[in-house]
Amino acid sequence: MENVLTIAGSDSLAGGGIQADLKTFEELHTFGLSVLTSVVSVLPDELKAFQLPAEVMATQLTSVFDQVPIKAVKTGLLGNLTALTLAVKCLRSSQISVVVDPVMVFKEGPLQVTPEYLTALKETLLPLATITTPNLLEAQQLSGLTITNREQMVAAARQIQALGCPNVVIKGGSRLGGSVAPDCLLIGDDVTWLEAPIILNAASDGAGCTFSAAITAQLAKGQELLEAVTFAKKFVHAAITHGVAISHDYGSVWPGGWHQVVTK
Numbered sequence: 001m002e003n004v005l006t007i008a009g010s011d012s013l014a015g016g017g018i019q020a021d022l023k024t025f026e027e028l029h030t031f032g033l034s035v036l037t038s039v040v041s042v043l044p045d046e047l048k049a050f051q052l053p054a055e056v057m058a059t060q061l062t063s064v065f066d067q068v069p070i071k072a073v074k075t076g077l078l079g080n081l082t083a084l085t086l087a088v089k090c091l092r093s094s095q096i097s098v099v100v101d102p103v104m105v106f107k108e109g110p111l112q113v114t115p116e117y118l119t120a121l122k123e124t125l126l127p128l129a130t131i132t133t134p135n136l137l138e139a140q141q142l143s144g145l146t147i148t149n150r151e152q153m154v155a156a157a158r159q160i161q162a163l164g165c166p167n168v169v170i171k172g173g174s175r176l177g178g179s180v181a182p183d184c185l186l187i188g189d190d191v192t193w194l195e196a197p198i199i200l201n202a203a204s205d206g207a208g209c210t211f212s213a214a215i216t217a218q219l220a221k222g223q224e225l226l227e228a229v230t231f232a233k234k235f236v237h238a239a240i241t242h243g244v245a246i247s248h249d250y251g252s253v254w255p256g257g258w259h260q261v262v263t264k
């Protein structure tokens, strides 16, 4: 079994964050390890994020990278510039597939991101990535472009690629309007549209984390990038289809939904 790592935050409601990543890694028969950056609590009217001290994150990175052969890694919520810098330092000296989910906008709203963090993300982390997976709003932040249609998604993907990240998938999801959820995948010069029917009133918290974690697991198992992303799109659609209303207000994707699809 291949070892895969997530460097991300905890989501106590378990829709997104390392919880979604580890469930996805498990579902896809990879061995999931984690380096925790921060602890997020989704409360009725606010998000509270507590960043772990740099030493705590650095020790976890040492524990994982010094002892375990990792096949692929994803980054999710890093939380601040120090955490991003620590992740970059580790990833620079490794030769593995790196999936960067540039988490800056949750379903509940945008996070506070400093200009220094955005610059470091663009200049130091993205050039180390095999692929990055921004949602529509994150793609706007990274590209500096407004995105309201598919042409603009392609232009933004090219702009992000020009930052030094060879492959980009922008998740249109439910933010673009219409009856399909279109994701724009740019591999080299080739644009591929990945589409699936929009699920209305979906339990979609954790969809982005699940998508990038599925790409990471498939790359670890040796799948080519186009196939890995195409698979991840089907996987996350199943996870949304079988999403769980864990409370009156909160609906989470369920990565186990894929199992229901393949055993049908």
Ligand SMILES: Nc1ncnc2c1ncn2[C@@H]1O[C@H](COP(=O)(O)OP(=O)(O)O)[C@@H](O)[C@H]1O
Pocket: 105, 106, 107, 134, 135, 136, 171, 172, 173, 174, 175, 181, 182, 183, 196, 197, 198, 199, 200, 202, 204, 206, 207, 208, 209, 211, 233, 236, 237, 240
């Ligand atoms: N309501 C929906 N119906 C179908 N697919 C969706 C829906 N919402 C999101 N997706 C898909 O789920 C994946 C994650 O997208 P999105 O939810 O936009 O990311 P994020 O969680 O980073 O905001 C993408 O493949 C997107 O197209």
Ligand SMILES: Cc1ncc(COP(=O)(O)O)c(C=O)c1O
Pocket: 008, 009, 010, 011, 012, 015, 016, 017, 018, 040, 042, 076, 077, 103, 105, 106, 107, 204, 205, 206, 207, 208, 209, 210
């Ligand atoms: C720690 C953490 N990372 C990432 C996310 C983003 O999740 P999603 O996959 O819905 O974008 C969340 C959402 O609550 C979170 O708490």
